[in-house]
Amino acid sequence: MIEVNQLTKRYGEVTAVNGLTFTVRPGCVTGFLGPNGAGKSTTMRMILGLNRPTSGTATIGGRLFARHRTGLRHAGALLDAGDVHGGRSAAAHLSALAHSNGLPRRRVGEVLREVGLEGVARRRVSGFSLGMRQRLGIAAALLGDPPVLLFDEPVNGLDPEGVRWVRGLFRRLAGEGRTVLVSSHLMSEMEHTADRLVVIGQGELIADESLAEFAARGTGASVTVRAADPAELATVLSQAGARVRQGDDGALIVTGMSAARIGELAFERRILLRELAPRTASLEQAFMELTADRADYRAPALAGDAR
Template sequence: MIELEGLTKHYGDVRAVDHLTFTVRPGVITGFLGPNGAGKSTTMRMMLDLDRPTSGTVRIDGRHYRELHDPLKTVGALLDAKAMHGGRSAYHHLLCLAQSNGIPAGRVREALDTVGLTSVARKRTKGFSLGMGQRLGIAGALLGDPRILMFDEPVNGLDPEGIHWIRNLMKGLAAQGRTVFVSSHLMSEMALTADHLVVIGQGKLLADTSMADFIAENSRAFVTMRSPDQERLREVLRGAGIDFVPGAEGALEVEGEDAAHLGELAARHQLVLHELSPRSASLEEAFMRLTAGSVEYHAHENHRPAAAAAPTAEAGGQWGAGWRKKGS
């Protein structure tokens, strides 16, 4: 279990994390969401004592991370897939971690086998692709067979098979009663993986709830109806006391009604329908709606850069497109 209480972090005048209080419980996958600059990475670094809080506390199974003896046996974390010595082989990278935490050397081969890197165990990591680096980072997190796992963007660089694998791995770990905390910007993947969500914006807690409740409370579900006789469709709906709003391309959108009920209503009035489609609420829609006021960086769709313009530091040549401030 991970417990945060009033966790706050200042960088000069910038408050990257603002009095965060929430609990990450065992047995479920807790997703950690927020726009760029929300403070997710800073929060995870403070959980691992890589950054010191300005105020507030984080406890791992009731203790501070720095108080843990052989911490990899309690917490396994992937925060940066590139955090490895490029001159070492995958095997020796993990062996170094194992020896520093009193972990038997036999666990190194087991971890490499789990993530599918046995065939490249003796190759230097500087030649690894991003996806291979991710797998090695995950192997490091699993090395001590910990009760608590933390992953920051774990599917970054993985191919479809790898994404499917890490999703099932996390579900299996949670099913064993372990605490699994995962941060990601991929809403579609988070929707398939997480059971519970913690959402922050500008360092503040915006939501701490189940996936189902988060979507229900922050998004809109409706049924799209389209008929060759749209005016009669409106009359039928009004006659039944059903509210609707105009939709795309002349369709009608009905909230709070079951599609089957609406289809039966049209059939009773011998009304031909060309479309009767329920639209389920999505995690992406719910996230965008909740965090709309917390987005720090906005792209402008009507801006078209000159085709021949050379990249500059101001245009992104130094930092790259979509650079993030510290605390993102």
């Protein structure tokens, strides 16, 4: 488990992370989202003890990561795929990590096979593509078979097959009961990969909830309802605080109320429902709306861009 409690990091007058508190639990994939400059990488580095917080704490398994004597047995991380000596081979790089953490030599071959790099184990990393370097970084994270794993933008440079593979890998790791935290700016990846989301902006927490709960925050979230007496149902729902409009096909489009609550109200008034279909907003739409005032860098809108 990863526990972040009132974590703050300042660089002079700039506050990169401000009073951040959240918990990443085992058994699910947690997506870590935020606009550029939100403080995601800084937070991950503090979790791993690479940056010292100004105040607050970040622990892995209830302890500061720096206090774990053999770090790779407790947590594995991919933060920067380019942070590897180009003159070393993939096998030599992993062997050095294994030796420094007291890990058996056989783990090098095992993780290289797992990430698909067994055939290039003796090649120098300087000749690797970005996607191959990402796979090597994932191999390093898996080397100690740790219960906690952190990945920063892990799909950068991967081809479609690699993206599909890494999604499956994260799902499997979470299914084994591990704690998996994945930082990404790709909303489509989070929709396919994450179970929960931690969303930050300008170093502060915006959301810590399930994927479905976050998407439901978007203004595009609605419920389509068809009823035997739509006029009566519209009145009932409006009186209960929902916003109701009639669609072009006669169905009621309801916002501001869950499908479950609509069903309860219809049952209480004995109104027959013929359709009750939630329509969630896209994750991207919810993200853009909730982080609109937290983005440090924004280009001017293009002419004709309706978004």
